[in-house]
Amino acid sequence: MTIIGFALAGMLFAIPTAGEIPIAQTFMAAGLGVGPAAALIFTLPVISLPSALMVSRALL
Numbered sequence: 001m002t003i004i005g006f007a008l009a010g011m012l013f014a015i016p017t018a019g020e021i022p023i024a025q026t027f028m029a030a031g032l033g034v035g036p037a038a039a040l041i042f043t044l045p046v047i048s049l050p051s052a053l054m055v056s057r058a059l060l
Contacts, residue, residue, distance in 0.1 A: 006036040010043030014051050020044035 015023065024037040
């Protein structure tokens with residue numbers, strides 16, 4: 001459930017490339033597991049709702 005939550009949270013924010021690594025490291029230092037951190041690393045740069053909205057006209 002935590003992995004799904006962090007994957008959904010990662011989709012809501014537009015983070016520049018390589019910005020997701022310090023975020024995941026900070027969460028892991030605070031006790032977050034590897035699974036949710038990996039979900040953040042995969043979803044933050046690739047699948048962000050703000051990015052999809054910005055390019056939606058070009059995609060349609």
